[in-house]
Amino acid sequence: MKRYLKSTAIALTACFAVNAPAQAQAVDGVVQLDVLDGGRTAQGTYLGALRLTLKDGWKTYWRAPGDAGIPPQFDWDGSQNVGDVSITWPAPEVFVQNGLQSIGYANQLVLPVEITPRNPAKPVRLRGDMDLGVCKDVCIPERLDFDHTLDAEAGRNPAIAAALAQRPYSAKEAHVTAASCHLTPTSDGMKIEARVTMPSAGGREVAVIEPGNPALWASQPETTRQGNTLVATSEVVSASGGPFALDRSEIRITVLGANHAVDIQGCSAG
Known part of the structure; x- marks a missing residue:
């Protein structure tokens, strides 16, 4: 257990070394979240994506972020007509900084989500927030809100298709x-x-x-x-x-x- 506590303490120190300049960067918008439309699939599900666009040199983390990362958390509670939500994670990169290994994405992440509606005859509204960590010289926590009604008639989205092709x-x-x-x-x-x-x-x-x-x-x-x-x-x-x-x-x-x-x-x- 001592090894676990030591590793956790190191990771938290690396991730939350927040100083005044870092807080100013967070206010300026290190990362932006957009919801992309991919239309309705042949199975009746909706295909969309959360697109994170980071400032140059910044990175965010995979679901298993490694020794020095912050795992992302999703809250879909404000959504409407959403049953099951399936996330496809593109293959991440491995980063090593200050002797600690982390796993994630640099500059941009397109995260495909497939939503099964509770009622196929009604629209699907994605509303909630995403908690994540973003890092460059320091790491800071971010909470990003989203609110978007998915377009059932949207066509194939190249960004979503590319992200799906990058899955493991x-x-x-x-x-x-x-x-x-x-x-x-x-x-x-x-x-x-x-x-x-x-x-x-x-x-x-x-x-x-x-x-x-x-x-x-x-x-x-x-x-x-x-x-x-x-x-x-x-x-x-x-x-x-x-x-x-x-x-x-x-x-x-x-x-x-x-x-x-x-x-x-x-x-x-x-």
Whole structure:
């Protein structure tokens, strides 16, 4: 648990080192949010996107932001006629600053969302806010509001299409033939060794392990390759410090490579 608290403290120090100039930059608008229309799909869902445009040199974070990032949070409560909301995350970049690794996007992020309306005959209004972190020399938290009624008749949006094309490959698309997770209890929590049999994703490969439970935290894995097998070792702890169980079917492994990324859902006992 001490390792978890130390890592968390370092990340928070890096992310919230807010001084007066940084606050002035935030007021000036480091990041702008727009809602894009992509029309209605053949399945009756609405396709849209949240587009974040950042000032030059600024970045924001992926859903699993790494050692020194702020995970984005979404509040859709003000929306109307919104049932299910499905988000497609484009493959992110890996950044290293001051010895800390973070994962996210530089300059712009187009985040596709697919909305299932509660009533197909009524319009869909997206209204809410997004909490996120943005970083350059310092990191600052931002809250961005959005309010947009989606256009059912909108045509194909090139920006949304490009973002969807940048999604990670599925395990099948990446020719993953096996994915196993070996779990070992530790004094702080649990060590997880994930072994993924797959062709290289290109260049230096970085694995990210998400435990599938928001109450659990996984350290940045040490990633190595042994022939056709990628090995990622991480430690998982609970924010409460208490005991916990890991459901292997909920574990999500993302491999970020120079050529593409791979999204692996679940792993077998190893």
